[in-house]
Amino acid sequence: MYILAFLCVLWYYLLGCDFMQTPSLIEAKKRTKNKVNIRTYLKDDKYAHIGLGKKYYIKTYGCQMNVHDSENIKALLEEMSFLETDVFEDADLILLNTCAIRENAHNKVFGFLGRVKHLKSSKPVICGICGCMAQEESVVSEIKDKYKWVDIVFGTHNIDKLPEILSDSLENSMQNISVLSIEGDIVEDMPVKRDSKYKAWVNIMYGCDKFCTYCIVPYTRGKQRSRKLEDIVKEVESLVKDGYLEVTLLGQNVNAYGKDLDDDYTMSDLLESVAKTGIKRVRFVTSHPWDFDDKMIDIIAKYDNIMPYIHLPLQSGSNRILKLMGRRYTKEEYLNLFNKLKNKIPNCSITTDIIVGFPTETDSDFNETLDVVNKCQYDSAFTFIFSPRIGTPAAKMEDDITLEEKEHRLYKLNELVNEYANMNNQKYLGKVVPVLIEGTSDKEGMLMGYTDTMKLVNVRADKKYIGKIVDVRITGVKTWSLDGEI
Ligand code: SAH
Ligand code: SF4
Ligand code: F3S
Numbered sequence: 001m002y003i004l005a006f007l008c009v010l011w012y013y014l015l016g017c018d019f020m021q022t023p024s025l026i027e028a029k030k031r032t033k034n035k036v037n038i039r040t041y042l043k044d045d046k047y048a049h050i051g052l053g054k055k056y057y058i059k060t061y062g063c064q065m066n067v068h069d070s071e072n073i074k075a076l077l078e079e080m081s082f083l084e085t086d087v088f089e090d091a092d093l094i095l096l097n098t099c100a101i102r103e104n105a106h107n108k109v110f111g112f113l114g115r116v117k118h119l120k121s122s123k124p125v126i127c128g129i130c131g132c133m134a135q136e137e138s139v140v141s142e143i144k145d146k147y148k149w150v151d152i153v154f155g156t157h158n159i160d161k162l163p164e165i166l167s168d169s170l171e172n173s174m175q176n177i178s179v180l181s182i183e184g185d186i187v188e189d190m191p192v193k194r195d196s197k198y199k200a201w202v203n204i205m206y207g208c209d210k211f212c213t214y215c216i217v218p219y220t221r222g223k224q225r226s227r228k229l230e231d232i233v234k235e236v237e238s239l240v241k242d243g244y245l246e247v248t249l250l251g252q253n254v255n256a257y258g259k260d261l262d263d264d265y266t267m268s269d270l271l272e273s274v275a276k277t278g279i280k281r282v283r284f285v286t287s288h289p290w291d292f293d294d295k296m297i298d299i300i301a302k303y304d305n306i307m308p309y310i311h312l313p314l315q316s317g318s319n320r321i322l323k324l325m326g327r328r329y330t331k332e333e334y335l336n337l338f339n340k341l342k343n344k345i346p347n348c349s350i351t352t353d354i355i356v357g358f359p360t361e362t363d364s365d366f367n368e369t370l371d372v373v374n375k376c377q378y379d380s381a382f383t384f385i386f387s388p389r390i391g392t393p394a395a396k397m398e399d400d401i402t403l404e405e406k407e408h409r410l411y412k413l414n415e416l417v418n419e420y421a422n423m424n425n426q427k428y429l430g431k432v433v434p435v436l437i438e439g440t441s442d443k444e445g446m447l448m449g450y451t452d453t454m455k456l457v458n459v460r461a462d463k464k465y466i467g468k469i470v471d472v473r474i475t476g477v478k479t480w481s482l483d484g485e486i
Contacts, residue, residue, distance in 0.1 A: 025391045027181035028219040037185040047163035051082030057091035062099025068201035075191035093126040098133035102387035128152040132220035155179035184222030205251035213326045214394040246281035255291035268296040275303040290328045309454040313353035317372035318365035349379040349453035357386045357406030359397035377420040428474040435472040456481040
């Protein structure tokens with residue numbers, strides 16, 4: 001009897017080990033000169049019926065990269081015969097594609113898990129967690145210890161293995177944690193179920209090697225890996241054939257595109273090649289000011305189908321704080337680049353990201369940030385309070401600023417940002433601008449779309465204009481959107 005019990009425990013332990021691959025922060029930090037492994041996704045028909053008669057619900061947090069990963073995940077699930085539902089209660093499989101960038105992203109996910117647990121008590125539901133939080137050692141330990149009812153956990157490096165991870169978990173009815181802490185592969189030919197018929201996300205690179213001291217991304221997404229230029233162009237060409245009007249080239253630091261490849265091409269070469277496919281609109285995010293060269297500015301200015309819109313994160317206007325952040329540019333270099341962009345690219349709109357309350361930030365540091373905002377008069381800005389992320393250097397820096405002070409700085413910054421956003425939008429009143437109409441607006445009876453400069457416009461127009469780029473006259477202006485008519 002004792003021997004039997006012992007064998008059972010041993011069996012459980014061994015099986016458990018089989019399905020436990022947890023992330024390690026030390027491994028995630030590593031960067032080698034090893035060649036990047038390029039895999040091609042191959043569909044395995046043995047998983048094709050797993051989801052027959054079942055529905056999936058996926059909730060996506062975080063940046064565009066996560067949104068695009070979810071498009072891949074949806075296609076993988078549909079290859080397994082699952083059908084998508086946007087009614088949470090109807091789902092047989094619930095996946096949370098998570099973001100780790102700030103503490104509040106964490107809290108939202110754990111809050112949502114409460115809802116999933118409640119649903120699981122009334123019917124059988126498979127629950128999965130993936131994305132950047134799943135790459136965090138501390139999060140996975142917490143799930144292992146306190147959320148044993150979560151069925152699968154997988155990371156950003158093995159999305160293509162979802163069919164087998166899910167199938168293993170169902171067969172063995174035990175928690176399957178499969179998270180790799182590798183530098184990262186590139187997986188080509190992943191299936192994709194795109195959210196839009198007109199606009200597409202296209203990854204041009206994965207990972208990040210900048211290691212800004214506050215940022216978790218280099219740990220959750222691995223080392224910088226650029227896709228080959230010909231693979232990207234092939235993808236854009238096929239999108240053009242399918243009737244897509246806009247592509248957004250995605251990377252954490254797109255200006256560093258190609259620097260990790262043996263081939264001799266850069267982001268400006270890639271932009272030019274993509275522009276030449278004839279796609280109507282080309283966008284790209286995110287640009288790091290450090291790698292933005294003159295050639296790239298000239299290419300943006302030269303091609304009408306490269307949109308005059310640049311997201312150029314500032315983070316801070318203080319040279320002392322920029323240095324502590326490891327951003328590798330000064331306030332003066334940033335302003336110089338900003339002015340060059342404004343002078344060389346007609347009608348260019350520029351947005352930014354700013355962090356307040358970075359450890360040791362003084363009033364005078366913060367005033368330097370306000371000074372840059374006053375000089376740049378951004379079209380819009382995403383503003384954040386510094387959030388310490390476990391494992392990053394900034395999390396260990398002494399942080400002596402009170403939360404009250406941080407909130408006060410954020411409030412002051414937002415007031416200024418809003419003022420300039422409104423001022424920039426006012427310039428559009430009465431003008432006629434090109435808008436890609438994407439669909440119906442939240443505003444009753446209206447459609448919505450974006451200008452070339454990335455301004456959201458609510459348009460009073462017939463539905464036949466959806467999926468077309470049309471000239472719209474701006475008739476009303478708000479801080480965050482415009483109103484218009486055809
Ligand atoms: N790759 C992009 C940004 C990725 S994260 C870049 O280099 O700019 C998006 C934004 O989140 C960052 O620009 C930064 O402003 C903010 N952010 C990142 N880590 C943060 C942290 N620990 N606390 C607060 N904001 C953070
Ligand atoms: Fe994070 Fe910096 Fe990389 Fe952007 S460039 S993803 S902020 S480490
Ligand atoms: Fe978040 Fe990961 Fe993107 S941390 S911002 S989802 S790369």
